[in-house]
Amino acid sequence: MKNLLIISLGLLAAFSIAAQAAEPKLAKPVNLEKVGKAIRSGKLYVGKTYAMPEKNRFHNIHDTGLGLPCNGCHNVGGYPDDYLFLRKAEFPLQVNDEDVGAVHRAKCLACHSKGGAGRTFYNITQK
Amino acid sequence: MTKLVRVIDTERCFGCRSCVAACAVENHFTPDAPWNVMMEYETGKYPHVARNFVTMNCQHCEEPACKAACDAAGFKAISKNEFGVVLIDYEKCKGCKYCVATCPYGVPQFNDKVAQLYPGKEKTAYETAERRHPTHAKKANVVEKCTFCWHKLEKAVQSGQVGLIGKVPEFTPTCDLVCPTGARIFGDIDDPNSTVSEYITRKRATQIKKEFGTKPQVYYVLKGGEY
Numbered sequence: 001m002k003n004l005l006i007i008s009l010g011l012l013a014a015f016s017i018a019a020q021a022a023e024p025k026l027a028k029p030v031n032l033e034k035v036g037k038a039i040r041s042g043k044l045y046v047g048k049t050y051a052m053p054e055k056n057r058f059h060n061i062h063d064t065g066l067g068l069p070c071n072g073c074h075n076v077g078g079y080p081d082d083y084l085f086l087r088k089a090e091f092p093l094q095v096n097d098e099d100v101g102a103v104h105r106a107k108c109l110a111c112h113s114k115g116g117a118g119r120t121f122y123n124i125t126q127k
Numbered sequence: 128m129t130k131l132v133r134v135i136d137t138e139r140c141f142g143c144r145s146c147v148a149a150c151a152v153e154n155h156f157t158p159d160a161p162w163n164v165m166m167e168y169e170t171g172k173y174p175h176v177a178r179n180f181v182t183m184n185c186q187h188c189e190e191p192a193c194k195a196a197c198d199a200a201g202f203k204a205i206s207k208n209e210f211g212v213v214l215i216d217y218e219k220c221k222g223c224k225y226c227v228a229t230c231p232y233g234v235p236q237f238n239d240k241v242a243q244l245y246p247g248k249e250k251t252a253y254e255t256a257e258r259r260h261p262t263h264a265k266k267a268n269v270v271e272k273c274t275f276c277w278h279k280l281e282k283a284v285q286s287g288q289v290g291l292i293g294k295v296p297e298f299t300p301t302c303d304l305v306c307p308t309g310a311r312i313f314g315d316i317d318d319p320n321s322t323v324s325e326y327i328t329r330k331r332a333t334q335i336k337k338e339f340g341t342k343p344q345v346y347y348v349l350k351g352g353e354y
Contacts, residue, residue, distance in 0.1 A: 087233035124340030
């Protein structure tokens with residue numbers, strides 16, 4: 001009886017470890033405030049070239065610095081038909097034969113309005 | 128004070144694109160970098176459908192996100208003058224496109240090349256004009272956009288005739304002059320008796336994408352109400 005109990009507990013522990021190993025690893029949450037301050041103070045180097053293509057400052061901040069996935073900003077395709085945006089026809093953009101989806105500027109508001117972690121571009125206050 | 132605004136009445140606009148063509152001629156914009164664009168889309172479900180026309184140009188925001196981004200990048204190429212007109216200095220612009228990335232209206236246009244109008248032939252008089260206004264100077268790898276036809280408004284300012292802006296053709300943006308249905312009006316919103324002030328109040332014209340807090344100086348009369 002004692003042996004049976006030990007075997008059962010052993011199997012339970014093994015299943016538990018296996019289940020833990022199978023769980024997908026989540027990206028470490030980033031403290032936006034700290035990263036923002038580190039970028040602005042120069043402690044976190046994100047490049048000197050102010051330009052949009054990847055590996056330049058803009059993408060270095062958002063993907064490398066903040067760990068945002070591409071689809072965190074880019075939609076799959078273009079803008080909806082009734083969306084009032086002057087450059088709407090450009091999207092999806094073709095970069096290196098790949099479609100680059102549109103970015104809805106509402107996504108920028110979280111960090112780039114007053115009180116956000118990034119530079120203030122939009123004159124509204126985060127609650 | 129004078130705060131210049133434009134009102135676009137989408138209830139009157141029928142999508143003829145006269146304003147787009149007039150802007151192209153007046154400001155020499157290139158097809159890849161248009162300053163004025165007609166948005167066209169359908170709403171509703173058959174049989175109750177409607178075709179909507181909305182022209183878009185620079186909104187000349189009171190709190191321009193493009194200027195904030197340009198200043199943050201350290202180039203300071205974008206300015207807003209005392210009449211509320213947002214302008215880009217092509218000599219200072221480095222083509223980083225931060226303004227393109229931040230504008231909620233998709234207005235700034237990156238011009239990656241200056242192509243000859245008729246390749247392989249002699250340049251036209253337009254292309255060789257020496258006394259072209261700085262806002263019309265074509266330069267590769269800079270960002271361009273609508274200037275409210277500042278080259279015309281500037282003449283009113285220089286001649287002390289600011290009061291005539293929006294009232295006489297030589298001091299009114301060309302797109303607003305050519306509209307066959309009178310769907311575009313330009314003038315001083317700080318003057319309570321101006322046509323724009325009266326029109327905005329009477330037709331409940333509103334700014335679009337207010338949620339960005341940029342306070343645009345272009346007002347729209349929209350069929351679906353405020354949005």
